[in-house]
Amino acid sequence: MKVAIGIDIGGTKTAIGLVAPDGTVLAKTSLPTDLALPPSVMVDNIAGAAKRLVGEKELLPADLQGVGIGAPGPLNTKLGQIAEPPNLRPWWGFPVVDAFKRHFDVPIVLENDATAAALAEKQTGAAKEADHFVYVTISTGIGAGIYSHGRLITGATGNAGDIGHMVVDPAGGDCPCGQRGCFEHIASGTAVAREASALLGRPVSTKEAFDLALSGQDAALEQLVQRVFRYIGVGCVTLINTFDPELIVIGGGVSQVGSPLFDAVSGYIRDHALNPSGRRTPVVPAALHQDAGLIGAAALVLTDY
Template sequence: MYALGIDIGGTKTAMAIMNASGTIIAHDQLKTSTQAAPEVMLDRIIICAKKLLEKSDVTEKTLLGIGIGAPGPLDLFRGMITYPPNLPLWREVRIVDYISQHFSVPIHLENDASAAALAEHHFGAGHGHKNILFVTISTGIGAGIIANNTLISGGRGNAGDVGHMVVDPSFGLCVCGQLGCFEHICSGTAISREASRLKKMPLSTKDVFQLYQEKEPVITPYLDKVLERMGMAFVSLINTLDPEIVIIGGGVSQAGDILFEPIRHYVTRFTLNKDAAHTPIVPAKLSQTAGVIGAAALILNR
């Protein structure tokens, strides 16, 4: 038996077929167009999913269901993506109903970071831990929370939407309307945008960390401040949730120790509970596949 996972991101949509033991047998991806109407993107996703199933010789008789990880806010009770800041045209999209018109199997929707947390819990860096905080730092920032081996979804499916907690209002207006959100300061999009402005040239997030490693005089003080704000955010999250382990995934986590060490240092100094000062803060083991594995795991977990 198999599960199909679909992970809808701000820049790409990944999908994979996973067997009951958690092994991916086939995968594919397509670009997420922020300019295309949601129905257009959903039609592309459906076509790609059907081709992937056909290529893998998986029929709906052997498909347990389809798990969808999507950016919030969500309304899980209505199977709806409501107002995701990074997908401006996606407003009250009844994604479960739409995809159900093309498949006869159960479909389960969950926040993308929550799905990735589930993947890391079952198959990755969180395996063997009961209480996990997973934070993805990529186009945006979100979190998945596992408490006593249970995924915490919240009343509508939006638990863990930590990207829009305010960290430092001096950094200006976030797309959500607040000043100084965690995501507005520390996401890959934010780092690339602000560093490009400072250097007056286009820079990727990877470029920015490379310049930081070289101690470039404009980038160094800027990224020092960003990493300190990341530390502040993680202290607040650890104080609030008391996890056994913190796992960081998403594209920005690929920077490695140059990212992780300042966060660990800040957490060691400022967590309220000094027993939590040495909470392990580790990179996601499943890296960029956590979201799609987690989406499939939503079905296998049920």
């Protein structure tokens, strides 16, 4: 049985799974991403959890095709390093591929987590029939995976698609990256929670903010959410004008808002995309949710991406 280990490293949780070539998740587990631990120790813990899954499935060494790792950027995939992701500061400059090589004598591949998720959506999700699409994840932050002419577009160091830090509205305030009005700073789930909390004068979760806004219970929150939908539309139009995709796939926690988001974004695209064909670009929800990172990370090993 051919399998790959998929590892999806996040700022709060790391998911680990065994994945078959057709994208089926055979077994999975997760660990908290403990930023108080040195990254080398976290890698030891992740590798130990992966080896336990291999043992439980009674796999032979020859069955394991490799290890795929998805992680938030910036990365340096050529060097196999975590570069400077804001949510993984203790990992900055960490040679993650070399660290896993201490545990596994198989090919090990590192890519941006959104890029890996795009590959998963191509393999078994919403973009199976598309040769040109952009996967956009909107959650704690915002990122994208770009698939064009039948291949992933990863860039010189694996950071193509870091759209969270393209400027959408310079009046949107200071982003931690140093620019003003970055897409992520004004339209992510984090941004919604931050702005809603300021409006209500108490801590508000992203879900509660959307629920209150879309139920019509708070006019100020409704204006906030409609502004965020417009910003997401701006981001998608920029992607359409730049990459000419046949499809936009939106995933991440904010996509769970459903039709209010997709209707608003599609409407903005119809009004503002430059090319007439671009104005008709379908915008669809991701088909894969919690397992997208696992499937995509494993697909880095199992497919010729």
